[in-house]
Amino acid sequence: MKNSKQLRTWLDDMQLEHPLVIAGPCSAETEAQVLKIAHELKDSDVNYYRAGIWKPRTRPGNFEGVGALGLKWLQKVKAETGLKTATEVANRAHVELALEHDIDLLWIGARSTVSPFIVQEIADALQGTDKIVLIKNPVNPDLALWLGAVERLKSANxxxxxxxxxxxxxxxxxxxxxxxxxQLAIELQTKFPDLPLINDPSHITGKRDMVFDVSQTALDLNFDGLMIETHTDPDNAWSDAAQQITPETLIQYTKDLKIRKESITEADYTKELQKLRAQIDVADNQLLENLGKRMLVAEAIGQLKKEKNVAVLQSKRWNEILGKMVLEGEQHNLSEEFILKLFKAIHQESINHQKQILNG
Structure with a gap:
């Protein structure tokens, strides 16, 4: 699949003055609940009203959705409020029922994206549809699997x-x-800059008090929109209660979130930005040079271990390095999470170099 301006035609045609907003309850619980939330959102920036009809839960025994009955409630939402509707589909039967009830936007959930078989079944059922279809990232950080799902749907016209x-x-x-x-979402955005990219802060955070900050980060990274779970009584929601916010809160968030320009042509800004970017380029080159030097030392250590028949992994030494680097990182305003990821990656690369020496 190649990037194309046509990928975002459906979004551009909406001529929005704000990011796309998809909002509504995690689950459709009752007709009254679905309609109440919709009416509280109808005069807001919400473009699509979402509600889970079928809920693929991690473990059996939890609420798994009201099923096809909820699609009729979404039809009432559209008739009474004018809001377009959206729901998740996970198989051919879901697709056929959603199309039968004229749901405007369908999404494929993370648990479905992991399976090419499921994605292909959905793609076949949607063959040639003009409905909007969004694909959530797979549960695990696998960009190829995510893009593969997009390509299967694209191949289904x-x-x-x-x-x-x-x-x-x-x-x-x-x-x-x-x-x-x-970084993975940014990589996808880099490969396909015209493929609309929506952020779901509700599922990222799992906590309503973090939804705003993650939403702002997404918009700062030039995401095209947000999908936010919204409920009039979130504490008593039948699923994912902790991550849902009220319609009132959502409306306030859409007012408070800052929409930043992607670029600007002012000469002073451009000149200063180029200067700062040049500094980053220098720092990046130095970083790569130092990493290369580190790997040469790792190879020398690998050679020494080979001569003395010593195992590659030295757990005590590794734990000492990790603890020290976390403390050093704090001095440079680097988070523990970042330091752990960085040095685990460096350590793994060092092990790979040493293994090549030992097995060579």
């Missing part, structure tokens, strides 16, 4: 496509429900 960045599962401790891994 589905033109109105976009992606949703909802963060990635992690085994380790994190303040996020799903780590944003911003």
């Amino acid at each position: 589905i033109q109105n496509l976009g992606v949703i960045h909802r963060g990635f599962s992690t085994y380790g401790k994190s303040k996020y429900r799903n780590n944003p891994e911003w």
